[in-house]
Amino acid sequence: DTEVTQTPKHLVMGMTNKKSLKCEQHMGHRAMYWYKQKAKKPPELMFVYSYEKLSINESVPSRFSPECPNSSLLNLHLHALQPEDSALYLCASSQDMVTSGEDTQYFGPGTRLTVL
Amino acid sequence: AQTVTQSQPEMSVQEAETVTLSCTYDTSESDYYLFWYKQPPSRQMILVIRQEAYKQQNATENRFSVNFQKAAKSFSLKISDSQLGDAAMYFCAYRDGGSNYKLTFGKGTLLTVNP
Numbered sequence: 001d002t003e004v005t006q007t008p009k010h011l012v013m014g015m016t017n018k019k020s021l022k023c024e025q026h027m028g029h030r031a032m033y034w035y036k037q038k039a040k041k042p043p044e045l046m047f048v049y050s051y052e053k054l055s056i057n058e059s060v061p062s063r064f065s066p067e068c069p070n071s072s073l074l075n076l077h078l079h080a081l082q083p084e085d086s087a088l089y090l091c092a093s094s095q096d097m098v099t100s101g102e103d104t105q106y107f108g109p110g111t112r113l114t115v116l
Numbered sequence: 117a118q119t120v121t122q123s124q125p126e127m128s129v130q131e132a133e134t135v136t137l138s139c140t141y142d143t144s145e146s147d148y149y150l151f152w153y154k155q156p157p158s159r160q161m162i163l164v165i166r167q168e169a170y171k172q173q174n175a176t177e178n179r180f181s182v183n184f185q186k187a188a189k190s191f192s193l194k195i196s197d198s199q200l201g202d203a204a205m206y207f208c209a210y211r212d213g214g215s216n217y218k219l220t221f222g223k224g225t226l227l228t229v230n231p
Contacts, residue, residue, distance in 0.1 A: 042207055042221030107161035
């Protein structure tokens with residue numbers, strides 16, 4: 001089973017709202033990722049968690065706040081977003097980010113976020 | 117820095133025909149992995165095929181196969197017997213062997229399958 005699930009599928013929020021995106025995987029993966037994807041563009045890496053610790057932050061604005069409550073869950077808390085933050089937010093997971101080798105990232109279906 | 121180039125923004129193919137999507141990359145590493153991901157309009161990015169640079173044999177997954185030319189730094193995807201469900205955006209991606217997290221994506225090729 002290579003399933004990564006994400007909720008909600010769609011989210012509309014105002015610039016003053018606080019909302020959260022959720023990602024879950026049950027593959028025993030120890031690395032989890034958040035990506036932002038604009039229409040017809042490749043995904044852009046935002047954050048990487050390894051063994052529940054934040055390992056990589058690709059200079060993402062603080063209005064995006066990731067959280068990894070346990071090895072299966074990854075959240076992205078949103079606050080005071082801008083209209084330009086409207087995008088598809090993808091979660092991914094992989095075995096881990098320490099061991100090199102035939103590791104592959106598996107993606108969830110994404111959350112389509114619209115900021116009004 | 118590694119770069120991945122997909123020179124065909126859009127491609128189309130007739131159902132049951134064969135199509136080849138191009139990908140070239142630039143790296144100074146000898147140990148790396150290459151991927152093709154498919155993203156249908158339903159949005160989920162799905163792994164199509166993976167190639168390890170140290171393997172000379174081209175990877176194959178059912179109707180999908182790659183032509184990996186290491187010296188030329190080329191990694192094209194061939195889809196045989198195209199089906200309507202193959203219509204999607206296809207992304208070529210590169211990862212260093214020593215780095216599990218950094219995927220470098222190409223800009224994508226939008227494939228249309230005509231009935």
